[in-house]
Amino acid sequence: MIDELDREILRRLQNDGRMSATALAAEVGLTVAPCHRRLKDLERSGAISGYRAVVDPASVGLGFEALVFVTLAKVDRATMDQFEARVTASAHITSAQRLFGDPDYILKVMAEDLPAYQRFFDDELTNLSGVQRVSSTIVMKNLKPGAGLPI
Structure with a gap:
């Protein structure tokens, strides 16, 4: 079950998928270890289905x-x-x-x-x-x- 803290983690990662676990933990008010556990749980559950770079279409023609x-x-x-x-x-x-x-x-x-x-x-x-x-x-x-x- 996704709680409000998980939702906050997801909101932050949607805006910056390259955010380190340390920075993410600080922004959501956790220490690194519990933040990392929640992140792994979100990945395992499929709530986070992957990470990718957002490429500007014009820059690649x-x-x-x-x-x-x-x-x-x-x-x-x-x-x-x-x-x-x-x-x-x-x-x-x-x-x-x-x-x-x-x-x-x-x-x-x-x-x-x-x-x-x-x-x-x-x-x-x-x-x-x-x-x-x-x-x-x-x-x-x-x-x-x-x-x-x-x-």
Whole structure:
């Protein structure tokens, strides 16, 4: 069971995943050993599922972001499984959610620029299995990239 102290640890780590156990302990009012135990318990329970670096897309040449709305022609297990496997395997699709209603999926796609996105759209998105309709919109400004959970 996650208590308020665990929630505070999670809030702090969402803002700075590289924070040392010593600094984290000081910020949440614990000594290092109990803080470290709680941290390990949160990792074991799956509350903390991993750590990663947040990379600025523009700094690695991915300055173009689009949201893609996908409606499947047929919504059955085989079609969804095949579609989801292809989406999961695509490096340019950085986020994907299955939705209730129409459309069936929303995808976040990163590309170098508009021509690169057009190639990806033409060569990959339109060739995904079971797709009836694909539409997209260009992201003008990302206001909350990678925002943490409201813990």
